[in-house]
Amino acid sequence: MIEIRVHGRGGQGGVTLAKLIATTRFLQGDSVQAFGLYAAERSGAPVQAFCRYDAEPIENRNLIYEPDHVVVLDSTLIGPAVAGGLKPGGWIVLNTPQPPDSLRESFPAHRLATVDATAIALANGLGTRAVPIVNTALAGAVGRVLGFELGHVRAAVEHLGFAGGNLAAADQAYEATRLLDSVAAEGAAGPAAAAAPPARSPSFITGAGGGWPTIRTGQWASQQPARQQMVPPCNHVCPAGNDVQGFLQALARDQTDEALAILLRVSPFPGVCGRVCPAPCMDSCNRIDLDGAVNVRELERFAADHGTVALVPGAERGERVAIVGSGPAGLTAAYHLALFGYRVTVLEGGLETGGLLRTGIPGYRLPDAVVDREIGRITDLGVELVTGAPVDRARLLDLARAHDAVLVATGLQELRGLEMVTAGSETVLQGIDFLERVHRGAAGLENETVVVVGGGNTAVDAARSALRVGAERAIIVYRRSPAEMPAIREEIEQALEEGVELETLTLPVAIRESAGTGARCVLTCRWMELGEPDASGRRRPLEIAGSDFELPCDRVILALGQSPDLSVFPEGTEIREGERLLGMIETPVFAVGDLATHDGTVASAIGSGRRSALHIHETLSGELLGGGEHAAARRHVDVWRDEVVRPEAMKLHLFERARRSEGGVLDPWERTWNFAEVHRGLDDASEARRCLSCGVCNECDACVTFCPEGVLKRVGEEFVFDYSFCKGCAVCASECPRNVIFMSHM
Numbered sequence: 001m002i003e004i005r006v007h008g009r010g011g012q013g014g015v016t017l018a019k020l021i022a023t024t025r026f027l028q029g030d031s032v033q034a035f036g037l038y039a040a041e042r043s044g045a046p047v048q049a050f051c052r053y054d055a056e057p058i059e060n061r062n063l064i065y066e067p068d069h070v071v072v073l074d075s076t077l078i079g080p081a082v083a084g085g086l087k088p089g090g091w092i093v094l095n096t097p098q099p100p101d102s103l104r105e106s107f108p109a110h111r112l113a114t115v116d117a118t119a120i121a122l123a124n125g126l127g128t129r130a131v132p133i134v135n136t137a138l139a140g141a142v143g144r145v146l147g148f149e150l151g152h153v154r155a156a157v158e159h160l161g162f163a164g165g166n167l168a169a170a171d172q173a174y175e176a177t178r179l180l181d182s183v184a185a186e187g188a189a190g191p192a193a194a195a196a197p198p199a200r201s202p203s204f205i206t207g208a209g210g211g212w213p214t215i216r217t218g219q220w221a222s223q224q225p226a227r228q229q230m231v232p233p234c235n236h237v238c239p240a241g242n243d244v245q246g247f248l249q250a251l252a253r254d255q256t257d258e259a260l261a262i263l264l265r266v267s268p269f270p271g272v273c274g275r276v277c278p279a280p281c282m283d284s285c286n287r288i289d290l291d292g293a294v295n296v297r298e299l300e301r302f303a304a305d306h307g308t309v310a311l312v313p314g315a316e317r318g319e320r321v322a323i324v325g326s327g328p329a330g331l332t333a334a335y336h337l338a339l340f341g342y343r344v345t346v347l348e349g350g351l352e353t354g355g356l357l358r359t360g361i362p363g364y365r366l367p368d369a370v371v372d373r374e375i376g377r378i379t380d381l382g383v384e385l386v387t388g389a390p391v392d393r394a395r396l397l398d399l400a401r402a403h404d405a406v407l408v409a410t411g412l413q414e415l416r417g418l419e420m421v422t423a424g425s426e427t428v429l430q431g432i433d434f435l436e437r438v439h440r441g442a443a444g445l446e447n448e449t450v451v452v453v454g455g456g457n458t459a460v461d462a463a464r465s466a467l468r469v470g471a472e473r474a475i476i477v478y479r480r481s482p483a484e485m486p487a488i489r490e491e492i493e494q495a496l497e498e499g500v501e502l503e504t505l506t507l508p509v510a511i512r513e514s515a516g517t518g519a520r521c522v523l524t525c526r527w528m529e530l531g532e533p534d535a536s537g538r539r540r541p542l543e544i545a546g547s548d549f550e551l552p553c554d555r556v557i558l559a560l561g562q563s564p565d566l567s568v569f570p571e572g573t574e575i576r577e578g579e580r581l582l583g584m585i586e587t588p589v590f591a592v593g594d595l596a597t598h599d600g601t602v603a604s605a606i607g608s609g610r611r612s613a614l615h616i617h618e619t620l621s622g623e624l625l626g627g628g629e630h631a632a633a634r635r636h637v638d639v640w641r642d643e644v645v646r647p648e649a650m651k652l653h654l655f656e657r658a659r660r661s662e663g664g665v666l667d668p669w670e671r672t673w674n675f676a677e678v679h680r681g682l683d684d685a686s687e688a689r690r691c692l693s694c695g696v697c698n699e700c701d702a703c704v705t706f707c708p709e710g711v712l713k714r715v716g717e718e719f720v721f722d723y724s725f726c727k728g729c730a731v732c733a734s735e736c737p738r739n740v741i742f743m744s745h746m
């Protein structure tokens, strides 16, 4: 075994020189080791690196205390210390313009070789005058001294990714090295050529089954690193199926168009979701444990409002698909089917397209212009939208006969009432009808006291809208506690800011018209208390006997939830997403959106619409899609792990804390008298840089930077481990902040 010690200064490339020597021998079939001695050194401080090679497998894992040869990169280090422990007769290779015999007195017991590696490096543009990079020149010098063929040295230089000036430096130093092949003292070794190890054939190098260790760097390593990709929690929970991490990383790189393109692969409504989604992605964001969730919803809005993407419909196919209902579910299905090239017609019973995006969610949360823009993207793909076209049972059968597939996306049209309601229809309104009137500009409630019954989004929107169309008071009456209200939390908070009143643990039990001149009616209410949890997991509200009280008001708005209207289907049809309806007709007919899932969110309707479109395409074309829309993000990893990366797996301590950007919101006094959009959006997308890219490599290069052996390299977009030199130290894995690098036992 030959052992070599390299002396240099931090930054000169001593470890790389050790690797170059090791690689020269490795490529000729030897087992090798190359490693540095690391402490808290800085650039310029003296450092040492080591290299071993042997024709036999190397078992020794110790530092090198008695080297066979020594190499000195920096002339200021030349002194007796460099010969410490050096075996008698060993070579000392020095970077100096001086001839070797001028140094004989300093090193009487050793053979000497000198080369002006600094001049050679600078002549070839390697490093600066202050810090010349002399390692490739010295690799040539060492090769000459130890009798390696120049071609073998050059192969090592190229193998480690160096070229140009580095190759020239190795060549020139190989030629220019001056040798003093004798010692003043006894015990000199033989001539240089005698030290040259035999080359081995490459077939022996691979040595499968020949008892060679897995790594040629000796048997230090019991584990080795590999790269994996896991599922970010935000991606996992997004009901629409968005690649959240993907679009955030694009925004973080200031690629707004790319971010929008990533969103549009899944959903045609990023501007809508960026405004009204309850954002479960934010509830599950790993950054919560550090300093608060990434503001994904506002960033989705930013990409939608500032990005530009030109969409192209798929190559035209012959099949025709009819879709009933133009809410987000039906329109998302139409969008994806048009991208596949189908001819799609959407039949909408109402006079406007968009479903509840248009007639339910008020303009102060979702302006019409945003809905118009995103629906325009769908019609630009050639989708035909027909309004004023209600579909009944007979028409549905006709559609099924005239089309290759039909999707029914009619939402939840049956409105729940209150049994005790006896007052006239103008005194008691359904929330959905009231909001639709507000949308048409036909709902004035000047100076009225309005009671809204319910705790969901419809209740909160009805109360906020009532104030905006002139009501003096808007009171939400809800039978459970505030914590159980299903409405989006932020909407409840904003409603309270605007002056909406909340009467929780309150149940309306009777209503009567008022005879007097004051309020038009009186609502009798009863106090409630919470009992044990019911089937929904929420605590059951229980009436408190004898606690009735009266609430005078002018109007009662009911927001008690909706259910599907099944009259369009044959008697007894059971609706489940992804299941064929109308069994007696061959045409596939599927239910989609709220009608099928009852989930009650836009993102969920989008996810359902997309899944149904893929299902129809698979049914009609026989092509299996396999849901690979995030496939682009899966490149350059060894393992795709279908597991969600939890905060415990992230190295949160490696990230800096940063405050979340919230985006502007109109002051309450500015908003209660009009329907101007309350949220103003983010000024820029810098918030995206808070995304930790959980479980997905974002090419931060921490692993490459911190690998002490330099065995991990970037080759183009790929990350390549040179396992032949890896010690299995796991520094790369411990420095990867996002759990992409993991160690596996060998």
Ligand SMILES: Cc1cc2nc3c(=O)[nH]c(=O)nc-3n(C[C@H](O)[C@H](O)[C@H](O)COP(=O)(O)OP(=O)(O)OC[C@H]3O[C@@H](n4cnc5c(N)ncnc54)[C@H](O)[C@@H]3O)c2cc1C
Pocket: 276, 277, 278, 324, 325, 326, 327, 328, 329, 330, 347, 348, 349, 350, 353, 354, 355, 356, 357, 360, 361, 362, 389, 390, 391, 392, 409, 410, 411, 412, 413, 432, 435, 457, 458, 459, 461, 488, 568, 592, 593, 594, 595, 599, 600, 601, 602, 603, 605
């Ligand atoms: C007031 C309110 C506020 C909401 N706020 C939010 C929110 O902030 N965030 C959120 O994520 N979700 C919210 N939602 C829920 C969300 O709007 C719905 O979950 C979503 O719109 C459902 O989409 P869909 O396409 O399944 O149905 P819908 O949007 O209901 O669309 C169904 C469409 O089918 C049409 N149609 C019905 N029957 C027929 C027929 N027989 N023939 C032809 N056409 C027909 C309807 O006219 C309608 O256009 C809110 C809902 C309401 C009511």
Ligand code: SF4
Pocket: 237, 238, 239, 240, 241, 242, 244, 273, 274, 277, 278, 279, 280, 281, 282, 296, 297, 300, 603
């Ligand atoms: S649709 Fe909703 S859950 Fe999905 S990324 Fe957007 S805000 Fe998050």
Ligand code: SF4
Pocket: 232, 233, 234, 235, 244, 245, 248, 284, 285, 286, 287, 294, 296, 690, 691, 692, 693, 694
């Ligand atoms: S930090 Fe980014 S990738 Fe991680 S959960 Fe949050 S949004 Fe998703």
